[in-house]
Amino acid sequence: AQTVTQSQPEMSVQEAETVTLSCTYDTSENNYYLFWYKQPPSRQMILVIRQEAYKQQNATENRFSVNFQKAAKSFSLKISDSQLGDTAMYFCAFMKPPRSYNTDKLIFGTGTRLQVFP
Amino acid sequence: SAVISQKPSRDICQRGTSLTIQCQVDSQVTMMFWYRQQPGQSLTLIATANQGSEATYESGFVIDKFPISRPNLTFSTLTVSNMSPEDSSIYLCSVETVNTEAFFGQGTRLTVV
Numbered sequence: 001a002q003t004v005t006q007s008q009p010e011m012s013v014q015e016a017e018t019v020t021l022s023c024t025y026d027t028s029e030n031n032y033y034l035f036w037y038k039q040p041p042s043r044q045m046i047l048v049i050r051q052e053a054y055k056q057q058n059a060t061e062n063r064f065s066v067n068f069q070k071a072a073k074s075f076s077l078k079i080s081d082s083q084l085g086d087t088a089m090y091f092c093a094f095m096k097p098p099r100s101y102n103t104d105k106l107i108f109g110t111g112t113r114l115q116v117f118p
Numbered sequence: 119s120a121v122i123s124q125k126p127s128r129d130i131c132q133r134g135t136s137l138t139i140q141c142q143v144d145s146q147v148t149m150m151f152w153y154r155q156q157p158g159q160s161l162t163l164i165a166t167a168n169q170g171s172e173a174t175y176e177s178g179f180v181i182d183k184f185p186i187s188r189p190n191l192t193f194s195t196l197t198v199s200n201m202s203p204e205d206s207s208i209y210l211c212s213v214e215t216v217n218t219e220a221f222f223g224q225g226t227r228l229t230v231v
Binding site for chain 1 (some may be wrong): 218
């Protein structure tokens with residue numbers, strides 16, 4: 001079974017600085033997807049970034065980038081130029097495609113609470 | 119992308135009663151999912167709801183407690199039955215688009231007293 005581990009329950013960073021959130025996972029699959037979701041106090045789960053395992057190039061979305069190390073089963077999220085609005089819970093998630101009926105599910109880590117200070 | 123409207127956003131209910139949560143999507147989707155997020159915890163999948171068939175429940179969740187309807191490709195409901203304080207959680211619906219991205223509703227914060 002697949003598992004996702006986030007070893008940092010809480011992180012803090014000063015505005016405009018850079019922070020990296022860690023995520024490791026365990027799977028025997030070769031092809032899969034990895035995601036980072038953000039959940040602000042509004043409770044809305046927002047997709048931040050995703051990575052396909054077959055792609056060697058690390059995904060980037062504006063200030064958000066990942067360091068995907070497939071052999072090490074590591075998938076960290078780097079937030080550059082942190083903003084106050086980045087304060088939220090961040091969840092790392094794994095999914096084995098295709099997400100067919102009753103066979104695959106989105107597996108979440110336990111989350112990292114990020115606080116951005118002015 | 120998909121826009122999901124989930125109702126109610128929050129409710130306070132008496133123990134022993136039931137609450138039905140609605141999830142409306144702005145496009146047709148094959149698979150819809152219901153999650154529970156207990157206070158300070160991660161998301162746990164309750165069940166997968168496919169149109170035209172019975173929902174598939176994860177280990178630890180049963181249909182009598184969490185009946186689900188999926189009458190069409192844009193709508194689903196989750197009922198939390200015979201509630202107890204342990205059911206106090208955030209409940210979220212989710213859909214998956216063709217490019218394997220999951221989108222979530224804004225969640226329903228349920229408090230059972």
